[in-house]
Amino acid sequence: xxxxxxxxxxxxxxxxxxxxxxxxxxxxxxxxxxxxxxxxxxxxxxxxxxxxxxxxxxxxxxxxxxxxxxxxxxxxxxxxxxxxxxxxxxxxxxxxxxxxxxxxxxxxxxxxxxxxxxxxxxxxxxxxxxxxxxxxxxxxxxxxxxxxxxxxxxxxxxxxxxxxxxxxxxxxxxxxxxxxxxxxxxxxxxxxxxxxxxxxxxxxxxxxxxxxxxxxxxxxxxxxxxxxxxxxxxxxxxxxxxxxxxxxxxxxxxxxxxxxxxxxxxxxxxxxxxxxxxxxxxxxxxxxxxxxxxxxxxxxxxxxxxxxxxxxxxxxxxxxxxxxxxxxxxxxxxxxxxxxxxxxxxxxxxxxxxxxxxxxxxxxxxxxxxxxxxxxxxxxxxxxxxxxxxxxxxxxxxxxxxxxxxx
Numbered sequence: 001x002x003x004x005x006x007x008x009x010x011x012x013x014x015x016x017x018x019x020x021x022x023x024x025x026x027x028x029x030x031x032x033x034x035x036x037x038x039x040x041x042x043x044x045x046x047x048x049x050x051x052x053x054x055x056x057x058x059x060x061x062x063x064x065x066x067x068x069x070x071x072x073x074x075x076x077x078x079x080x081x082x083x084x085x086x087x088x089x090x091x092x093x094x095x096x097x098x099x100x101x102x103x104x105x106x107x108x109x110x111x112x113x114x115x116x117x118x119x120x121x122x123x124x125x126x127x128x129x130x131x132x133x134x135x136x137x138x139x140x141x142x143x144x145x146x147x148x149x150x151x152x153x154x155x156x157x158x159x160x161x162x163x164x165x166x167x168x169x170x171x172x173x174x175x176x177x178x179x180x181x182x183x184x185x186x187x188x189x190x191x192x193x194x195x196x197x198x199x200x201x202x203x204x205x206x207x208x209x210x211x212x213x214x215x216x217x218x219x220x221x222x223x224x225x226x227x228x229x230x231x232x233x234x235x236x237x238x239x240x241x242x243x244x245x246x247x248x249x250x251x252x253x254x255x256x257x258x259x260x261x262x263x264x265x266x267x268x269x270x271x272x273x274x275x276x277x278x279x280x281x282x283x284x285x286x287x288x289x290x291x292x293x294x295x296x297x298x299x300x301x302x303x304x305x306x307x308x309x310x311x312x313x314x315x316x317x318x319x320x321x322x323x324x325x326x327x328x329x330x331x332x333x334x335x336x337x338x339x340x341x342x343x344x345x346x347x348x349x350x351x352x353x354x355x356x357x358x359x360x361x362x363x364x365x366x367x368x369x370x371x372x373x374x375x376x377x378x379x380x381x382x383x384x385x386x387x388x389x390x391x392x393x394x395x396x397x398x399x400x401x402x403x404x405x406x407x
Contacts, residue, residue: 015132016141018189019125020148022082025183026089026120028152029176031262032160033109034238035255038245039169040105048242050102052363054110055238056356059230061114062121063352069118070127070345071206074338078128079191085119086183092116093180097173120183122146123348126328127341128190136277138332142325143273149321150269153262161255209339212400213346218334218393222327223350225289228386229323230354232292235375236261236316238359243372247304257313264317272322276329285326286390288319293383295319300376334397 037051073081092112099105118124126142133141163172213219241254275284299312328344335343362375 012132014189016129016144018186019129019145022120022183022186023125023145023148024152025179026117027149028156031153031237031258032157034241035160035164036169037242039164044100046102046105049363049367052238052359054105056360057106057110058114059234059352059355059359061111062117063349065115065118066123066348067342067345070123070341073124073127073341077192078124079187081119081124082187082190083184085116086180086187089113089116089120090177090180093173093177097170122324123341123345130332130337130340139276139325139329140273142328143269146321146324147266147269150262150265154259157255157259213335213343221389221393222330222347225386225390226327226347226351227354228382230351231358231382232379234355234358235362235379239362239372244309249306253306253309257309260313261317261320264314265320268318268320268322273325276325281326281330282390282393282395285323286387288322289383290387291319293380296380330395334395
């Protein structure tokens with residue numbers, strides 16, 4: 001065991017604080033990218049479909065690379081992976097600030113930052129946090145880390161709008177690059193290689209873990225549900241500010257709405273993280289998806305005003321990322337935590353495939369039809385489907401984990 005992993009074992013709060021701060025920075029900047037759509041569109045003529053495609057590429061790369069990066073973190077430790085991701089994030093932002101075309105945005109804001117985020121967002125960081133605490137506290141730990149992403153959204157989205165107003169979108173990307181680089185130092189706090197469990201679990205190989213998960217129906221139901229989660233989050237984060245502007249609301253309302261989503265998800269992530277330790281995770285997860293369908297339906301049935309946008313943001317924010325501690329918790333509960341980063345990385349891949357369509361297809365539908373009606377309808381239908389799919393998941397630990405006492 002390395003010195004850093006020994007330190008984490010004695011002081012799990014070091015891991016949690018550093019993990020939550022990393023996610024605060026990484027996700028806070030990511031959730032502000034929708035605010036850059038209009039300034040970029042006005043300056044270099046990149047339309048909503050093209051900008052949405054760049055964000056979609058980012059989400060897809062994040063998803064496709066995540067299982068492999070998660071496996072690297074399981075083998076070499078989250079600290080090294082996080083430091084590399086932080087530096088790549090900073091470099092991608094610097095290059096994005098100098099982009100002058102849709103292709104440049106796809107390469108920088110899309111591919112490079114999507115790859116960078118694999119090391120500094122939920123999969124790698126939550127894997128480190130989950131291994132730092134006892135099994136009965138993992139839901140709370142992952143909820144705290146998830147809340148960090150929400151706090152980042154609440155904190156950095158208004159800051160991003162203020163910076164764009166004062167320094168332009170290019171200057172804001174440069175400032176964000178400096179902030180991204182600080183995550184490399186924070187990665188020291190989550191360093192240390194995972195320790196294999198004793199007994200049968202220690203004998204499991206990488207390929208065996210894949211086959212075990214692939215043969216479990218609940219694993220695939222979680223994948224399907226997380227696809228829907230990704231669709232919702234990417235659609236709203238990327239297009240909601242523009243949607244509100246189209247309805248005649250001030251652009252500041254969109255920035256405030258995204259910030260409120262982040263604020264209320266701090267509470268939601270904490271509450272659902274606690275519920276992951278006390279209730280049947282699959283039922284709470286189903287309830288979140290069905291709740292999203294109700295919230296979106298009510299919002300679309302009301303007049304579009306600053307008040308309705310605020311109420312929608314608060315309600316959706318509470319349900320925003322509560323799926324993360326519950327979904328990762330189910331993966332750990334069923335299969336154990338030895339390969340949690342890799343297995344949750346696969347589930348996260350489906351999340352990001354959904355995010356690809358949420359960001360890109362919504363923009364394409366807007367270009368074709370002139371509205372976001374299709375995207376809202378699809379979001380509601382998908383939410384109901386996800387709620388139904390999560391209900392029958394077999395959530396008992398596999399026999400191998402049961403013999404090891406839940407590890």
